[in-house]
Structures are given as structure tokens and as C-alpha cells.
Amino acid sequence: MAIRCVVVTPERTEIDREASYVTLPMYDGELGVAAGRAPLIGRLGYGLLKLQTETGTQQLFIDGGFAQVENDVVSVLTSRAIPAEQIDAAAAERSLSEALAMPGNTPELRYIRDAAQLRARGQLRAARAPH
Template sequence: MATFLLELVSPEKLLLSRQVEMATIPAEEGEMGVLPGHSPMIVALRGGVIRVRENGAETEKLFIAGGFAEVSPERVTILADEATPLANLSRTASERRLAEAEAALQEAVSEPEPKRDAAYARVQALRTAVSVAEAA
């Protein structure tokens, strides 16, 4: 089956760089499947899960807190604000971070709209993290 190069980069390191059959990414407008030969585009990402398919099966799932993806027919490069394999994502730590983000959102009520929007996006991303966390 045809493949494309998927690269996932976080501020800390390159997390993934390999040929895959398909990737599902959490675009701002909704889940987006990417296959080899996809039309070129740049996509804003929301907090969610990247699903990777290789050899006909889902092989990897990673939580991202947002970012951007550059898609071309032969390659997808994801620049994530934060990225963690679901197996390493702690529900307890995610719940703590969500509580902190919700408090920050309450404080941002009187802030300019871009700052409120960023705080709200952070809360939404961490709600997703809590719901998909696989570690204790």
C-alpha cells in the first residue's frame, strides 16, 4: 500500500518520523484523515488525538494540545504545542492541569478576546486529555 512521511514535532523533540499509510488529525474544523497524495494545505489543529495507521492497523495514538499541520502529497509535518503518547498520558496529571486551565479561563473573562480564546482552547484540549488518558 502507498505511504507518506509523517513527522510529529513538539517543542522538546521530534517524536515521530516514518512512513505511514494514514493519519487522522484533530483539525480545528473536525477530524481529518490524510492519505498519500492528499492535496497540499496548512491546517490549524485543536487539542485531540492523532491516530496513525500502518500495515492495515492502528499502530499509534498521541494526544496533542494544538498546533499546525502542513500537508503535501508525500509528507505531513505536524508542529504540536505539546504531544504525548496516550499510553503515557496521566489522567491524574491531566485532571490537575484541567483544573488550573479552568481557573485561568475564569481569570481571562475581562481579557481581550484573543487571550480568552486561547484560555478556552486550552481548557478544551485538557478536557480531551482527561477523556483519552490511558495512564493512571
């Protein structure tokens, strides 16, 4: 039995396809979704969304957002979804270095710095993951 995964960014629908299993990068860890999963709404983190399909595994870097699971449909709303093989590890390392050097002397700057660090670390994991 298949589930449908729909990934939407502000620009377009990035993915709309069936999969046998979906792994979501939640803000506090990964969540696996198979057919018949109980409904849920959750906050996404920065990391890899993995779809197990008939043709193999498809992986996307997800840049935060929200996910909803209901009636064997996984709906993902995110600001960016990038195929994992398109992530440049060297660029992600530079982004992490820049994020680590950001100031954090106010709550707002700490929030921006922490988000930049999480994003860069997620991109590094995506770039280093087997594709």
C-alpha cells in the same frame, strides 16, 4: 501506498515514520489523510493524532500547532506531542478543574482560560481513548 508522517516539537522530531493513514486533530474537527491527498495547510487543535501503521495504531496527544500535507508527507509542528498512553487522566481532570476556575475578565485572560480548557479536555479524551 504509504504516506510519511513527521511530528516536530521545539525539542526534537517525535515521529518520522510511514503510515497507511493519518488522522489529525484540527482545531475544528478531525481530518483523515491517505496517500494522494490534495495539499493543504491547517491549524491543529488539542487532541489525538492517529497513525495506522503495519504494526497497529500509534496515538499521540498533540498540543495545537500546524499541519501541512504535500506529496504524501504529513508534517506536524506542535509545542508538545505525548504518547496517548502516557497521559494521566486524573492529572488531566485536575487541569480541567483549574482551567474552569481561571478568571476571564479581560480578552487576554479569556484566551488563556479557553486554551487551557481546550488543552485539558483534549488530554482527557486522549487518556480515555482505547490504546
